[in-house]
Amino acid sequence: MYYYIVNPTAGHGQIRNLQDKLRSRLDNLGIRGEWAKTTGPGDATRLAKAAVEAGHTTIVAVGGDDTVNEVINGIGDHENVAVGIIPIGTANRVASQLGIITWPQACEALAARRLTPYSLIAAGQKYFLSTLTMGFETDLDKTVDTSAGGWRARVTQLAQSLGHAQGYKSLKCRIEVDGKYTLTCDLFTLSVANQKFLNPL
Numbered sequence: 092m093y094y095y096i097v098n099p100t101a102g103h104g105q106i107r108n109l110q111d112k113l114r115s116r117l118d119n120l121g122i123r124g125e126w127a128k129t130t131g132p133g134d135a136t137r138l139a140k141a142a143v144e145a146g147h148t149t150i151v152a153v154g155g156d157d158t159v160n161e162v163i164n165g166i167g168d169h170e171n172v173a174v175g176i177i178p179i180g181t182a183n184r185v186a187s188q189l190g191i192i193t194w195p196q197a198c199e200a201l202a203a204r205r206l207t208p209y210s211l212i213a214a215g216q217k218y219f220l221s222t223l224t225m226g227f228e229t230d231l232d233k234t235v236d237t238s239a240g241g242w243r244a245r246v247t248q249l250a251q252s253l254g255h256a257q258g259y260k261s262l263k264c265r266i267e268v269d270g271k272y273t274l275t276c277d278l279f280t281l282s283v284a285n286q287k288f289l290n291p292l
Contacts (some may be wrong), residue, residue, distance in 0.1 A: 094149065095177075098135065098155070098180070101180040101181070102155065106154075113198070117201075135161035139162045139164075150174055155182050159176055163211065168211070173206055176191060185221060188221060222283065223283045259279070
């Protein structure tokens with residue numbers, strides 16, 4: 092049975108205008124299922140975990156990339172659970188990388204049950220589907236505002252980034268790949284990409 096985890100704030104609340112159309116479309120396709128709404132950060136993870144424990148085998152994230160990531164973390168390494176996406180968020184990179192651009196298209200894909208297995212990237216107890224970035228680059232995103240435009244803003248951002256790099260202390264890291272290869276090192280920045288997800292060919 093399908094279990095839909097809806098982020099009501101995704102896409103600036105776009106789901107409010109689409110909810111009736113979306114439910115009607117899913118109903119026509121015979122995949123309506125149960126619905127649950129998130130109330131804040133981390134809620135989709137909690138809801139997905141509870142849904143798996145209740146026996147649901149298809150969990151659908153209705154929202155953007157953050158909602159998808161939370162749902163994946165709620166499911167974790169359960170092998171017999173499928174994740175679906177209905178992209179309604181501001182950022183829908185995961186869905187677009189899977190070739191899902193619109194919510195009607197997502198509904199058709201869900202009904203057709205086009206399943207593809209993917210390995211997850213894990214950092215500690217957190218799971219990622221496409222890319223994991225850690226170290227300086229991630230830390231920089233938290234300290235330097237990159238939203239401002241114009242050449243003066245870019246110069247300021249560059250100066251702040253260089254200053255931050257000089258004082259940045261590297262991370263102690265242990266990387267394990269498929270339980271076979273282990274690397275222990277100091278790292279400045281690291282990006283791990285799931286190549287099968289990013290480029291299936």
